[in-house]
Amino acid sequence: MLWSLHEAWGARMRIWISYLLWPGLMLAACTGNYYAMQTDVPMLWLNVNYFSLAFVILALERVIPHERAWLANDGQIVPDLGHTLLSKASVQALIIAPAAMGAASVSDLSPATWWPDQWPLVFQILLALSIAEIGFYAVHRLGHEWPLLWRFHAVHHSVTRLWLVNTGRFHFIDTLVKVVAGVAIAILIGAPKDMIVWVSAITGFIGFLTHANVEMRGGWLNYVFNTPDLHRWHHSMIPAEGNRNYGENLMFMDQLLGTFFLPARRRPPVDIGIRDPMPPTLLQQILWPFRTRQLTPPQDA
Numbered sequence: 001m002l003w004s005l006h007e008a009w010g011a012r013m014r015i016w017i018s019y020l021l022w023p024g025l026m027l028a029a030c031t032g033n034y035y036a037m038q039t040d041v042p043m044l045w046l047n048v049n050y051f052s053l054a055f056v057i058l059a060l061e062r063v064i065p066h067e068r069a070w071l072a073n074d075g076q077i078v079p080d081l082g083h084t085l086l087s088k089a090s091v092q093a094l095i096i097a098p099a100a101m102g103a104a105s106v107s108d109l110s111p112a113t114w115w116p117d118q119w120p121l122v123f124q125i126l127l128a129l130s131i132a133e134i135g136f137y138a139v140h141r142l143g144h145e146w147p148l149l150w151r152f153h154a155v156h157h158s159v160t161r162l163w164l165v166n167t168g169r170f171h172f173i174d175t176l177v178k179v180v181a182g183v184a185i186a187i188l189i190g191a192p193k194d195m196i197v198w199v200s201a202i203t204g205f206i207g208f209l210t211h212a213n214v215e216m217r218g219g220w221l222n223y224v225f226n227t228p229d230l231h232r233w234h235h236s237m238i239p240a241e242g243n244r245n246y247g248e249n250l251m252f253m254d255q256l257l258g259t260f261f262l263p264a265r266r267r268p269p270v271d272i273g274i275r276d277p278m279p280p281t282l283l284q285q286i287l288w289p290f291r292t293r294q295l296t297p298p299q300d301a
Protein backbone atom coordinates (compact mmCIF):
# COMPACT_ATOMS: atom_id res chain seq x y z
CA MET A 1 0.00 0.00 0.00
CA LEU A 2 2.70 2.39 1.13
CA TRP A 3 4.83 1.34 -1.81
CA SER A 4 2.08 1.97 -4.37
CA LEU A 5 1.48 5.38 -2.79
CA HIS A 6 5.16 6.07 -3.12
CA GLU A 7 5.05 4.96 -6.76
CA ALA A 8 2.02 7.11 -7.52
CA TRP A 9 3.73 10.09 -5.91
CA GLY A 10 6.88 9.40 -7.97
CA ALA A 11 4.86 9.25 -11.20
CA ARG A 12 3.07 12.49 -10.33
CA MET A 13 6.38 14.23 -9.56
CA ARG A 14 7.77 13.02 -12.87
CA ILE A 15 4.85 14.55 -14.75
CA TRP A 16 5.27 17.87 -12.92
CA ILE A 17 8.97 17.91 -13.66
CA SER A 18 8.31 17.10 -17.32
CA TYR A 19 6.10 20.21 -17.59
CA LEU A 20 8.60 22.46 -15.76
CA LEU A 21 11.76 21.40 -17.62
CA TRP A 22 11.27 23.16 -20.96
CA PRO A 23 10.28 26.59 -19.58
CA GLY A 24 12.80 26.24 -16.71
CA LEU A 25 15.73 25.41 -18.99
CA MET A 26 14.76 28.11 -21.52
CA LEU A 27 14.48 30.73 -18.79
CA ALA A 28 17.84 29.73 -17.28
CA ALA A 29 19.57 29.73 -20.68
CA CYS A 30 18.10 33.13 -21.65
CA THR A 31 19.06 34.63 -18.27
CA GLY A 32 22.61 33.30 -18.75
CA ASN A 33 22.62 34.77 -22.26
CA TYR A 34 21.53 38.18 -20.95
CA TYR A 35 24.34 38.33 -18.37
CA ALA A 36 26.91 36.96 -20.83
CA MET A 37 26.12 39.86 -23.17
CA GLN A 38 26.83 42.37 -20.37
CA THR A 39 30.38 41.10 -19.76
CA ASP A 40 33.64 42.35 -21.30
CA VAL A 41 34.17 39.03 -23.04
CA PRO A 42 30.66 38.14 -24.26
CA MET A 43 31.80 35.48 -26.76
CA LEU A 44 33.46 33.49 -23.99
CA TRP A 45 30.46 33.64 -21.64
CA LEU A 46 27.92 33.07 -24.41
CA ASN A 47 29.75 29.84 -25.18
CA VAL A 48 30.00 28.88 -21.49
CA ASN A 49 26.24 29.40 -21.21
CA TYR A 50 25.53 27.42 -24.41
CA PHE A 51 27.69 24.45 -23.42
CA SER A 52 26.31 24.47 -19.85
CA LEU A 53 22.84 23.91 -21.29
CA ALA A 54 24.24 21.08 -23.45
CA PHE A 55 25.80 19.34 -20.41
CA VAL A 56 22.63 19.68 -18.34
CA ILE A 57 20.61 18.12 -21.18
CA LEU A 58 23.14 15.29 -21.63
CA ALA A 59 22.79 14.47 -17.92
CA LEU A 60 18.98 14.69 -18.02
CA GLU A 61 18.88 12.30 -21.00
CA ARG A 62 20.37 9.65 -18.71
CA VAL A 63 18.11 10.44 -15.75
CA ILE A 64 14.70 10.95 -17.38
CA PRO A 65 14.89 9.80 -21.01
CA HIS A 66 11.84 10.30 -23.19
CA GLU A 67 12.53 7.10 -25.16
CA ARG A 68 14.77 4.44 -23.61
CA ALA A 69 15.51 2.89 -27.03
CA TRP A 70 17.09 6.19 -28.12
CA LEU A 71 19.83 5.82 -25.47
CA ALA A 72 21.43 3.02 -27.50
CA ASN A 73 24.44 3.94 -29.63
CA ASP A 74 23.51 4.33 -33.31
CA GLY A 75 27.13 4.48 -34.46
CA GLN A 76 26.61 8.03 -35.72
CA ILE A 77 28.36 10.11 -33.06
CA VAL A 78 31.37 10.91 -35.27
CA PRO A 79 29.26 11.94 -38.33
CA ASP A 80 26.88 13.86 -36.01
CA LEU A 81 29.73 15.90 -34.51
CA GLY A 82 31.50 16.18 -37.87
CA HIS A 83 28.44 17.74 -39.55
CA THR A 84 27.98 20.04 -36.54
CA LEU A 85 31.58 21.31 -36.74
CA LEU A 86 31.46 21.72 -40.54
CA SER A 87 28.19 23.64 -40.30
CA LYS A 88 29.60 25.90 -37.56
CA ALA A 89 32.73 26.54 -39.64
CA SER A 90 30.62 27.47 -42.69
CA VAL A 91 28.60 29.92 -40.60
CA GLN A 92 31.80 31.45 -39.19
CA ALA A 93 33.03 31.97 -42.75
CA LEU A 94 29.75 33.76 -43.54
CA ILE A 95 30.11 35.98 -40.48
CA ILE A 96 33.67 36.93 -41.45
CA ALA A 97 32.49 37.88 -44.96
CA PRO A 98 30.80 41.20 -43.94
CA ALA A 99 33.92 42.15 -41.99
CA ALA A 100 35.92 41.67 -45.17
CA MET A 101 33.50 44.07 -46.85
CA GLY A 102 34.31 46.72 -44.22
CA ALA A 103 31.24 46.28 -42.01
CA ALA A 104 31.49 45.48 -38.31
CA SER A 105 28.54 43.09 -38.57
CA VAL A 106 25.81 42.12 -41.02
CA SER A 107 23.45 44.56 -39.33
CA ASP A 108 25.73 47.45 -40.41
CA LEU A 109 25.11 46.52 -44.04
CA SER A 110 21.45 47.45 -43.72
CA PRO A 111 20.04 50.71 -45.03
CA ALA A 112 16.97 50.32 -42.76
CA THR A 113 16.71 52.46 -39.62
CA TRP A 114 13.24 51.67 -38.32
CA TRP A 115 14.18 49.11 -35.65
CA PRO A 116 12.21 49.99 -32.45
CA ASP A 117 15.21 50.00 -30.10
CA GLN A 118 13.23 51.96 -27.50
CA TRP A 119 10.98 48.91 -26.94
CA PRO A 120 11.56 46.69 -23.86
CA LEU A 121 14.16 44.03 -24.63
CA VAL A 122 11.70 41.09 -24.47
CA PHE A 123 9.44 42.66 -27.12
CA GLN A 124 12.39 43.45 -29.38
CA ILE A 125 13.54 39.82 -29.09
CA LEU A 126 10.03 38.53 -29.88
CA LEU A 127 9.87 40.83 -32.91
CA ALA A 128 13.29 39.68 -34.16
CA LEU A 129 12.34 36.01 -33.61
CA SER A 130 9.05 36.51 -35.49
CA ILE A 131 10.71 38.14 -38.49
CA ALA A 132 13.45 35.50 -38.59
CA GLU A 133 10.82 32.78 -38.36
CA ILE A 134 9.37 33.74 -41.75
CA GLY A 135 12.75 32.99 -43.37
CA PHE A 136 13.40 29.87 -41.28
CA TYR A 137 9.97 28.44 -42.06
CA ALA A 138 10.28 29.12 -45.80
CA VAL A 139 13.72 27.52 -46.08
CA HIS A 140 12.78 24.52 -43.93
CA ARG A 141 9.60 23.86 -45.89
CA LEU A 142 11.47 24.18 -49.18
CA GLY A 143 13.99 21.70 -47.76
CA HIS A 144 11.18 19.17 -47.54
CA GLU A 145 9.32 19.98 -50.75
CA TRP A 146 12.02 20.87 -53.27
CA PRO A 147 13.91 17.70 -54.32
CA LEU A 148 17.20 19.57 -54.75
CA LEU A 149 17.17 20.85 -51.16
CA TRP A 150 15.70 17.67 -49.68
CA ARG A 151 18.85 15.78 -50.70
CA PHE A 152 20.79 17.92 -48.24
CA HIS A 153 18.14 18.18 -45.54
CA ALA A 154 17.68 14.39 -45.61
CA VAL A 155 21.06 14.04 -43.86
CA HIS A 156 19.48 15.62 -40.76
CA HIS A 157 16.36 13.48 -41.05
CA SER A 158 18.26 10.22 -41.51
CA VAL A 159 18.81 9.80 -37.75
CA THR A 160 16.96 6.94 -36.12
CA ARG A 161 17.01 8.41 -32.64
CA LEU A 162 16.83 11.96 -31.33
CA TRP A 163 19.28 13.21 -28.73
CA LEU A 164 21.36 16.26 -27.97
CA VAL A 165 24.34 15.16 -30.06
CA ASN A 166 22.48 15.08 -33.38
CA THR A 167 20.94 18.55 -32.91
CA GLY A 168 23.57 20.08 -35.20
CA ARG A 169 23.75 17.23 -37.70
CA PHE A 170 23.02 19.23 -40.85
CA HIS A 171 24.76 18.93 -44.19
CA PHE A 172 26.79 22.16 -44.32
CA ILE A 173 25.01 23.22 -47.54
CA ASP A 174 21.67 22.87 -45.72
CA THR A 175 23.03 25.11 -42.94
CA LEU A 176 24.42 27.66 -45.40
CA VAL A 177 21.09 27.99 -47.21
CA LYS A 178 19.32 28.59 -43.90
CA VAL A 179 21.87 31.09 -42.58
CA VAL A 180 22.03 33.02 -45.88
CA ALA A 181 18.23 33.39 -45.73
CA GLY A 182 18.47 34.53 -42.09
CA VAL A 183 21.30 36.99 -42.78
CA ALA A 184 19.49 38.40 -45.83
CA ILE A 185 16.42 39.09 -43.69
CA ALA A 186 18.55 40.64 -40.93
CA ILE A 187 20.14 42.99 -43.48
CA LEU A 188 16.77 43.88 -44.99
CA ILE A 189 15.12 44.76 -41.69
CA GLY A 190 18.16 46.39 -40.10
CA ALA A 191 18.00 44.44 -36.83
CA PRO A 192 20.77 45.54 -34.46
CA LYS A 193 23.68 43.23 -33.79
CA ASP A 194 22.36 42.38 -30.30
CA MET A 195 19.16 41.07 -31.85
CA ILE A 196 21.13 38.84 -34.20
CA VAL A 197 22.98 37.46 -31.15
CA TRP A 198 19.66 36.87 -29.37
CA VAL A 199 18.03 35.12 -32.34
CA SER A 200 21.10 32.91 -32.88
CA ALA A 201 21.29 32.04 -29.18
CA ILE A 202 17.59 31.23 -28.82
CA THR A 203 17.70 29.19 -32.04
CA GLY A 204 20.56 27.22 -30.45
CA PHE A 205 18.72 26.66 -27.15
CA ILE A 206 15.47 25.63 -28.82
CA GLY A 207 17.41 23.35 -31.19
CA PHE A 208 19.02 21.54 -28.24
CA LEU A 209 15.72 21.18 -26.43
CA THR A 210 13.69 19.99 -29.42
CA HIS A 211 16.16 17.18 -30.14
CA ALA A 212 16.84 16.28 -26.49
CA ASN A 213 15.83 12.79 -25.45
CA VAL A 214 14.43 14.11 -22.19
CA GLU A 215 10.88 13.62 -20.95
CA MET A 216 9.53 17.15 -21.41
CA ARG A 217 5.93 18.17 -21.98
CA GLY A 218 5.10 21.43 -23.66
CA GLY A 219 1.48 21.94 -22.54
CA TRP A 220 0.12 25.22 -23.91
CA LEU A 221 3.66 26.27 -24.89
CA ASN A 222 3.35 23.79 -27.79
CA TYR A 223 1.05 26.27 -29.51
CA VAL A 224 3.58 29.09 -29.36
CA PHE A 225 7.10 27.63 -29.38
CA ASN A 226 8.82 24.78 -31.18
CA THR A 227 8.99 22.08 -28.49
CA PRO A 228 10.16 18.44 -28.31
CA ASP A 229 6.49 17.33 -28.49
CA LEU A 230 6.16 19.02 -31.90
CA HIS A 231 9.60 18.36 -33.34
CA ARG A 232 9.50 14.61 -32.70
CA TRP A 233 6.52 14.46 -35.04
CA HIS A 234 8.56 16.41 -37.58
CA HIS A 235 11.11 13.56 -37.55
CA SER A 236 8.45 10.89 -38.14
CA MET A 237 9.07 8.55 -41.05
CA ILE A 238 5.42 8.92 -42.10
CA PRO A 239 5.24 11.88 -44.54
CA ALA A 240 1.83 13.05 -43.31
CA GLU A 241 3.42 13.49 -39.87
CA GLY A 242 6.93 14.53 -40.87
CA ASN A 243 5.95 17.22 -43.38
CA ARG A 244 4.54 19.26 -40.48
CA ASN A 245 5.86 21.57 -37.75
CA TYR A 246 8.49 23.37 -39.84
CA GLY A 247 8.83 26.18 -37.26
CA GLU A 248 12.34 26.82 -35.99
CA ASN A 249 11.53 28.74 -32.81
CA LEU A 250 7.92 29.90 -33.04
CA MET A 251 4.92 28.06 -34.46
CA PHE A 252 2.80 30.89 -35.87
CA MET A 253 3.81 30.18 -39.48
CA ASP A 254 2.68 26.54 -39.12
CA GLN A 255 -0.54 27.76 -37.48
CA LEU A 256 -1.18 30.23 -40.31
CA LEU A 257 -0.30 27.90 -43.18
CA GLY A 258 -1.95 24.75 -41.82
CA THR A 259 1.16 22.66 -41.15
CA PHE A 260 0.83 22.66 -37.34
CA PHE A 261 0.54 19.06 -36.11
CA LEU A 262 -0.06 17.92 -32.55
CA PRO A 263 -2.29 14.85 -32.42
CA ALA A 264 -3.59 13.62 -29.08
CA ARG A 265 -2.51 10.03 -29.77
CA ARG A 266 0.84 8.29 -29.13
CA ARG A 267 3.19 11.08 -28.17
CA PRO A 268 6.53 9.95 -29.57
CA PRO A 269 6.64 8.94 -33.21
CA VAL A 270 9.16 6.19 -32.50
CA ASP A 271 9.63 5.40 -36.18
CA ILE A 272 11.76 8.36 -37.04
CA GLY A 273 14.10 8.60 -40.02
CA ILE A 274 13.87 8.47 -43.81
CA ARG A 275 12.99 5.65 -46.19
CA ASP A 276 16.08 6.04 -48.36
CA PRO A 277 19.28 4.43 -47.05
CA MET A 278 21.95 6.82 -45.74
CA PRO A 279 25.61 5.77 -45.88
CA PRO A 280 27.30 5.46 -42.48
CA THR A 281 30.40 7.68 -42.67
CA LEU A 282 30.77 11.45 -42.53
CA LEU A 283 32.52 11.73 -45.91
CA GLN A 284 29.95 9.50 -47.63
CA GLN A 285 27.15 11.58 -46.13
CA ILE A 286 28.73 14.84 -47.33
CA LEU A 287 29.01 13.46 -50.87
CA TRP A 288 25.71 11.60 -50.80
CA PRO A 289 23.42 14.49 -51.96
CA PHE A 290 25.64 14.95 -55.03
CA ARG A 291 25.81 11.27 -55.91
CA THR A 292 22.44 9.87 -55.12
CA ARG A 293 20.05 9.51 -58.01
CA GLN A 294 16.36 10.18 -58.03
CA LEU A 295 15.79 11.07 -54.42
CA THR A 296 12.34 12.53 -54.00
CA PRO A 297 11.07 14.24 -50.88
CA PRO A 298 8.60 12.19 -48.84
CA GLN A 299 5.09 12.91 -50.09
CA ASP A 300 1.90 12.97 -48.09
CA ALA A 301 -0.35 10.02 -48.94
Ligand SMILES: [Zn+2]
Pocket residue numbers: 140143144153157234
Ligand atom coordinates in the same frame (compact mmCIF):
# COMPACT_ATOMS: atom_id res chain seq x y z
ZN1 LIG B 1 13.07 19.01 -41.44
